[in-house]
Amino acid sequence: MLPRGGSSMPPPPNPAAYFPPPRVTLPSGPDILRTYSGAFISLEILFGTVVWILVSATRVPLPLLQGWVMFVAVTAWFLSVVFLCVFLFSYANRIAINWNQADFLFHGATFVFYFGAFLLQAATTSLHHLPRNFNSTTQEILLADHEYNISIAASV
Numbered sequence: 001m002l003p004r005g006g007s008s009m010p011p012p013p014n015p016a017a018y019f020p021p022p023r024v025t026l027p028s029g030p031d032i033l034r035t036y037s038g039a040f041i042s043l044e045i046l047f048g049t050v051v052w053i054l055v056s057a058t059r060v061p062l063p064l065l066q067g068w069v070m071f072v073a074v075t076a077w078f079l080s081v082v083f084l085c086v087f088l089f090s091y092a093n094r095i096a097i098n099w100n101q102a103d104f105l106f107h108g109a110t111f112v113f114y115f116g117a118f119l120l121q122a123a124t125t126s127l128h129h130l131p132r133n134f135n136s137t138t139q140e141i142l143l144a145d146h147e148y149n150i151s152i153a154a155s156v
Contacts, residue, residue, distance in 0.1 A: 048077035054154035
């Protein structure tokens with residue numbers, strides 16, 4: 001017999017209980033290097049190191065622009081190493097976040113920052129023939145030919 005005002009249907013289940021925890025579909029350990037994400041991280045580390053070396057090898061004629069380029073190169077290099085280590089040492093299995101989304105956001109943010117750094121480095125390189133006046137009798141170009149070539153390589 002049913003109680004007064006009751007129904008034969010049980011109450012609906014809590015929908016939050018049915019959502020599975022985020023899964024890591026990216027492999028852990030050295031297998032991460034065989035995926036596109038691992039290849040992108042490895043390339044970010046490699047090219048970030050090259051930009052870091054090339055920008056630091058030149059005289060810095062415009063500290064504000066090239067300071068941001070160095071900040072992006074060093075910060076992105078460090079974060080790429082940390083992100084790669086999370087997968088190499090299997091910490092991704094212990095941290096319950098959506099790693100697919102985190103990977104997408106990481107690469108997207110890194111692309112935006114590197115593209116901005118590219119624009120600033122290219123702007124610095126384009127000012128190659130701009131004369132810099134030390135006083136009324138002495139002029140020097142902003143970048144010497146050797147530094148101009150290094151700046152082109154850092155831009156690319």
